[in-house]
Amino acid sequence: VRIGLIAMSGVRVRNPELARLGVTLPQFVSRGQVIASLPSLGLLTVAALTPHDCEVVYREIGEVTPDTPLESFDLVGISSFTAQIDEAYALADRYRAAGVLVVLGGLHVSLMPDEAAPHADAIVLYGAEGAWPALVEDARAGRLRPRYEGLRSGVFEAPHYVMPRFDLIADRPYNRMTVQTSRGCPLNCEFCAASLRITSSFQQKPVDKVIGEIQAALAVRRQPFFELADDNTFVNKKWGKAFLRAVEPLGIRWFTESDISLADDDEMLRLLAASGCRQVLIGLESPDAAGLGGLDPNNWKQRRSGRYLEAIDRIQSHGITVNGCFILGLDSHTPDVFERVRDFVRASGLLEVQVTVQTPFPATPLYHRLRREGRLLAERYWDKCTLFDVTYQPKGMSVDELESGLRWLFGEIYNEREFLRRKRHYMEIFKATTST
Amino acid sequence: VLGVDSLQGLQILAAVEKRFGIRLPDEELIRMRTIGAIVAAVAQLRQESVS
Numbered sequence: 001v002r003i004g005l006i007a008m009s010g011v012r013v014r015n016p017e018l019a020r021l022g023v024t025l026p027q028f029v030s031r032g033q034v035i036a037s038l039p040s041l042g043l044l045t046v047a048a049l050t051p052h053d054c055e056v057v058y059r060e061i062g063e064v065t066p067d068t069p070l071e072s073f074d075l076v077g078i079s080s081f082t083a084q085i086d087e088a089y090a091l092a093d094r095y096r097a098a099g100v101l102v103v104l105g106g107l108h109v110s111l112m113p114d115e116a117a118p119h120a121d122a123i124v125l126y127g128a129e130g131a132w133p134a135l136v137e138d139a140r141a142g143r144l145r146p147r148y149e150g151l152r153s154g155v156f157e158a159p160h161y162v163m164p165r166f167d168l169i170a171d172r173p174y175n176r177m178t179v180q181t182s183r184g185c186p187l188n189c190e191f192c193a194a195s196l197r198i199t200s201s202f203q204q205k206p207v208d209k210v211i212g213e214i215q216a217a218l219a220v221r222r223q224p225f226f227e228l229a230d231d232n233t234f235v236n237k238k239w240g241k242a243f244l245r246a247v248e249p250l251g252i253r254w255f256t257e258s259d260i261s262l263a264d265d266d267e268m269l270r271l272l273a274a275s276g277c278r279q280v281l282i283g284l285e286s287p288d289a290a291g292l293g294g295l296d297p298n299n300w301k302q303r304r305s306g307r308y309l310e311a312i313d314r315i316q317s318h319g320i321t322v323n324g325c326f327i328l329g330l331d332s333h334t335p336d337v338f339e340r341v342r343d344f345v346r347a348s349g350l351l352e353v354q355v356t357v358q359t360p361f362p363a364t365p366l367y368h369r370l371r372r373e374g375r376l377l378a379e380r381y382w383d384k385c386t387l388f389d390v391t392y393q394p395k396g397m398s399v400d401e402l403e404s405g406l407r408w409l410f411g412e413i414y415n416e417r418e419f420l421r422r423k424r425h426y427m428e429i430f431k432a433t434t435s436t
Numbered sequence: 437v438l439g440v441d442s443l444q445g446l447q448i449l450a451a452v453e454k455r456f457g458i459r460l461p462d463e464e465l466i467r468m469r470t471i472g473a474i475v476a477a478v479a480q481l482r483q484e485s486v487s
Contacts, residue, residue: 225441253441278441278443279443319443319447321443351443416466420462420463420466421462423446423462423465424462424465426446426450427446427449427450427465428450430446430447430450430451431453431454434450434451434454
């Protein structure tokens with residue numbers, strides 16, 4: 001049996017003015033290229049779950065057109081994020097018309113199964129663990145069922161855990177590898193459309209398994225840069241320190257995502273720097289407390305926001321840069337928020353900044369609330385779930401004000417002069433906190 | 437070429453500034469991708485401070 005695993009890759013922006021800006025602003029472009037270069041860890045895991053007597057082919061497709069050639073497979077598994085899901089459905093339809101069995105899975109499909117089902121012979125909900133091996137056997141026996149439910153917990157435990165097939169990306173032109181240490185996040189932010197939506201609780205991979213995966217990736221690529229495919233790596237501080245101590249001897253360079261509580265623990269920060277961590281991405285979301293009310297059920301981020309600047313300084317003083325993320329268009333945001341974000345970025349010394357627009361991904365609590373309030377601009381807008389296109393009526397400003405404010409802010413923070421200023425700030429912190 | 441990532445590059449430039457008590461021009465920070473470029477810039481700044 002020849003199985004094709006196809007990842008819909010690339011970054012999309014529909015708004016033409018933002019797309020134009022995106023190709024001219026240096027820091028915006030560089031992060032977009034990085035995101036586009038990340039492999040689909042989900043499909044590499046699916047590959048590992050596939051019975052050994054099957055041939056597995058991993059492919060990444062940047063853009064699907066009606067002329068995209070179809071490879072010869074007995075079965076294809078397609079995974080896609082929301083923004084590319086219609087391209088995935090079109091590809092699935094063409095494969096099915098050609099007589100190839102099609103399976104759809106991933107986050108969007110798990111959240112919108114009834115929408116996905118007509119485009120597939122079978123869909124997989126949640127993790128592939130606990131579903132894929134049986135699905136392949138059923139396909140071989142000619143008894144494929146329309147729906148398979150994978151695990152929402154216990155995914156890192158025997159007998160379900162498998163090590164992703166890093167060997168399948170040994171020849172990729174990009175030198176980035178992804179490794180996952182956890183699924184889910186206890187903060188449960190209203191807008192989040194990440195792995196917490198397909199897990200029943202926070203899932204932590206044992207340290208020895210993570211180290212084994214890093215070693216396996218190192219065996220197939222020379223000096224890769226690792227990006228942890230986590231939503232919040234250091235939820236469990238005891239696990240975090242054990243992980244950092246174990247990763248230090250490997251001599252790797254890596255990036256991950258965390259919440260701001262990382263800054264609370266100096267020992268953690270020392271271990272983090274020694275382990276080769278180059279950058280942590282932190283969802284600050286809004287420059288001040290007023291913007292953060294109701295974002296998560298316990299107002300955790302709001303309670304933390306008063307110490308954002310101090311926390312960023314403390315992390316960066318250890319030589320680790322912070323990529324601060326802001327979401328524009330929260331309900332408390334009025335047109336002055338763009339200047340406030342610009343001012344915060346200048347005051348903070350963040351080396352990198354990520355600004356996106358609030359996006360009601362399907363089936364998230366945010367989606368359900370905005371739908372209830374009649375604020376979604378269209379019934380179906382998945383191709384605009386790019387994080388840069390406005391898809392709802394903001395509360396404190398008009399759609400035009402949000403779009404134009406976003407463009408203004410991009411111009412203010414993603415230019416060469418500001419990037420140089422942020423580099424200089426980082427160097428001064430580094431000089432003040434290191435001995436030469 | 438330095439053969440380091442951009443962050444390590446910044447750390448090297450910061451260490452050079454601290455060691456020699458100089459401040460490299462901000463606009464040069466992007467261009468300094470080789471040891472030779474850094475050495476030349478340091479030499480020039482030290483020369484300027486002496487003369």
